Amino acid sequence: MALSRRTSLRLLAAAAGGAALAPLLACQPRRRRPGAAGPWRLGVLQYVPEAAVEITRLGVMRGLEGVGIRAGENLQVLVRQAGGSPSRCRRLAGELVAADVDLLVAIGTPALQAAIAAAPSTLPIVFCYCANPWGAGAGGSATQHRANVTGTVTATAVEALLRLAQQLVPGLQQVGLLYNPAEPNASFDAERLAQVVAQQQLQLLREPVTAVGDLPEAFAQLRRQGMQALIKVEDYVTLEGFAQLARLALQARLPLLADEPDNAGVPGCLAVVGWGSLRDGQRAGELAGQILRGASPANLPIQPPGEPRLWLNTGTARQLGIPLPASLRRQATLVSA
Numbered sequence: 288m289a290l291s292r293r294t295s296l297r298l299l300a301a302a303a304g305g306a307a308l309a310p311l312l313a314c315q316p317r318r319r320r321p322g323a324a325g326p327w328r329l330g331v332l333q334y335v336p337e338a339a340v341e342i343t344r345l346g347v348m349r350g351l352e353g354v355g356i357r358a359g360e361n362l363q364v365l366v367r368q369a370g371g372s373p374s375r376c377r378r379l380a381g382e383l384v385a386a387d388v389d390l391l392v393a394i395g396t397p398a399l400q401a402a403i404a405a406a407p408s409t410l411p412i413v414f415c416y417c418a419n420p421w422g423a424g425a426g427g428s429a430t431q432h433r434a435n436v437t438g439t440v441t442a443t444a445v446e447a448l449l450r451l452a453q454q455l456v457p458g459l460q461q462v463g464l465l466y467n468p469a470e471p472n473a474s475f476d477a478e479r480l481a482q483v484v485a486q487q488q489l490q491l492l493r494e495p496v497t498a499v500g501d502l503p504e505a506f507a508q509l510r511r512q513g514m515q516a517l518i519k520v521e522d523y524v525t526l527e528g529f530a531q532l533a534r535l536a537l538q539a540r541l542p543l544l545a546d547e548p549d550n551a552g553v554p555g556c557l558a559v560v561g562w563g564s565l566r567d568g569q570r571a572g573e574l575a576g577q578i579l580r581g582a583s584p585a586n587l588p589i590q591p592p593g594e595p596r597l598w599l600n601t602g603t604a605r606q607l608g609i610p611l612p613a614s615l616r617r618q619a620t621l622v623s624a
Contacts, residue, residue: 327356327390327579330383331366332402334376334395335523339549343394343416343568350572356579371523373397380405390575393438394568395523396472399423403436411578414438415571416564418472418521420589434585437578439570442472443520443546444595445480447560449487451597452516452544455557455609461490463514463541465505465532467524468495476520499528506535519545529553540607551598552622557607559598567592598622 369376380401400423426432494505533555536543570592602623
């Protein structure tokens with residue numbers, strides 16, 4: 288079910304398209320603040336306070352600890368939380384830059400976008416929990432990116448999710464999608480899903496949502512159009528309202544397939560294909576540690592945090608009356624709700 292690392296990077300690079308690279312690679316990031324002594328200073332910018340994001344931040348700290356960089360010993364950490372507000376996110380990015388940090392960690396695509404806009408080209412930025420670094424301005428591909436930016440990409444494994452939906456829903460023809468087109472990560476994943484759905488000669492039914500309150504009516508509209516399965520991509524509206532979305536799917540007896548491992552045990556979520564939040568953050572923390580110890584972000588490719596994994600919710604499957612093939616059970620982490 289998992290996409291290979293090479294395939295994931297090729298797909299993401301192709302979707303991002305080319306970019307003029309000379310300006311991106313023209314400068315070298317700074318190593319320490321001029322004249323600085325004592326511990327490194329790390330700025331962490333989070334876009335939303337959701338559990339998956341908090342787990343990602345914990346992973347960042349573990350990744351740093353793995354290379355001998357520990358808060359309270361040789362590291363000071365400044366955490367800023369934007370609460371899902373783009374304007375607040377931009378303001379907090381500026382505050383962290385003004386605090387003269389040695390490195391910025393941006394958790395979420397909007398946080399990365401704000402960090403790039405606020406930071407000088409000499410300030411290293413490491414991102415994670417990010418589906419669309421290209422749209423945020425990180426660069427044109429995994430290896431050709433801004434000299435001061437690198438990180439981990441967790442774009443939804445849309446091909447694997449669609450294959451899984453076809454296995455679990457025989458005769459699948461109409462796939463539903465709820466997403467916020469205003470979010471660069473959500474629109475990026477939505478277009479990628481549309482491409483693979485079209486390749487399979489299926490129909491993608493889309494409904495926009497801009498707030499959690501939009502979910503019931505948008506879900507009902509997809510049902511009226513004949514949706515047979517619902518796929519969730521990386522999107523902050525559907526992340527915040529996931530429990531409600533899962534209840535709607537369960538009440539309608541429709542399979543919901545998602546991208547967040549932390550949601551695999553939510554009643555109504557049938558399956559998840561995605562990257563673990565802890566590992567995502569840990570890999571980003573390892574990259575940050577390399578940079579603090581002297582590596583150039585320009586030489587560190589943007590990459591997934593590992594292979595996407597499969598989670599199956601056996602309790603939801605029983606309630607929906609959907610048998611889980613033994614071949615899938617052997618590949619998956621089984622949860623129940």
